[in-house]
Amino acid sequence: MNRLYKTLIYNKQVSLTVAETTGLVQHARDIHNLNPAAAKTLGELLTCGVYMAGCLKSEKCAISITVKGAEGSGSVSVSGDIALHMRGYIDSLSDGKLAGGFMTVIKDDGFFRPFTGACELVSDDVSENMEHYFDLSEQIPTKVRVEAEFDGTQCLAAGGVVMQLLPGHSREAFDFVCEKAAEMADIAEDIRKLGADGVMNKYFSNEVSLAHVYITQPEYRCNCSRAKIASILLTMGRGELESIIEEQGEVSVHCHYCNTDYKFNRDDIQKLFENKIQ
Numbered sequence: 001m002n003r004l005y006k007t008l009i010y011n012k013q014v015s016l017t018v019a020e021t022t023g024l025v026q027h028a029r030d031i032h033n034l035n036p037a038a039a040k041t042l043g044e045l046l047t048c049g050v051y052m053a054g055c056l057k058s059e060k061c062a063i064s065i066t067v068k069g070a071e072g073s074g075s076v077s078v079s080g081d082i083a084l085h086m087r088g089y090i091d092s093l094s095d096g097k098l099a100g101g102f103m104t105v106i107k108d109d110g111f112f113r114p115f116t117g118a119c120e121l122v123s124d125d126v127s128e129n130m131e132h133y134f135d136l137s138e139q140i141p142t143k144v145r146v147e148a149e150f151d152g153t154q155c156l157a158a159g160g161v162v163m164q165l166l167p168g169h170s171r172e173a174f175d176f177v178c179e180k181a182a183e184m185a186d187i188a189e190d191i192r193k194l195g196a197d198g199v200m201n202k203y204f205s206n207e208v209s210l211a212h213v214y215i216t217q218p219e220y221r222c223n224c225s226r227a228k229i230a231s232i233l234l235t236m237g238r239g240e241l242e243s244i245i246e247e248q249g250e251v252s253v254h255c256h257y258c259n260t261d262y263k264f265n266r267d268d269i270q271k272l273f274e275n276k277i278q
């Protein structure tokens with residue numbers, strides 16, 4: 001089940017998002033065949049990515065979050081678009097050592113005016129790092145409770161809650177958000193037992209009018225294609241590609257996000273340059 005609920009609460013002073021991403025995170029684990037620790041880190045970052053993608057305003061927009069772990073321990077990258085098509089990959093980082101690393105967020109508005117924010121990672125916990133990012137880089141007080149829980153290869157639950165204070169919020173609204181976040185001791189358990197609907201009910205039944213909840217369905221979907229890879233190959237020039245064919249017999253391009261190999265043989269490359277993309 002994948003769901004994203006968005007609404008305004010506390011007299012429209014707080015933007016509330018509840019995400020259930022269990023299916024999406026399971027898909028990511030299976031594509032990359034990850035161990036539970038790596039799947040947890042990637043799954044939690046994908047869930048944060050779903051939240052950010054849900055905040056995008058126009059069709060061409062996209063977001064990406066890249067985390068480089070401490071002392072070259074590895075990296076993880078997720079990206080998504082306004083349709084909540086998410087993808088990501090993790091390169092080692094299976095020990096979950098994030099503290100001391102670095103996070104970069106790019107919000108592309110589709111018109112070559114990307115917003116880039118960055119911060120140092122303050123903890124090994126994805127939620128704490130996201131809070132720190134919003135506080136430092138976007139100056140938006142935010143409470144993040146996201147979690148992905150695994151039993152071996154099985155994602156038991158993934159998702160969480162993000163509460164963001166809107167400009168002009170009162171002190172009471174700030175306290176309300178802090179209190180709610182403190183109540184969420186085990187958000188993965190809540191998601192597993194109650195789902196996104198149940199989490200809404202459990203914590204926000206007095207605040208939420210379901211008539212004003214915006215619901216979307218995120219999914220894990222890579223946007224790569226043979227045609228896109230072919231257009232990138234064209235920029236390398238015919239000489240370069242032919243020398244790869246000489247040496248390796250084919251040109252092979254791997255998409256890290258969906259683990260797909262695109263292979264181009266001598267004929268394919270020839271046709272490529274005759275504008276017959278295969």
Ligand SMILES: [Zn+2]
Nearest residue numbers: 222224255258
């Ligand atoms: Zn792909």
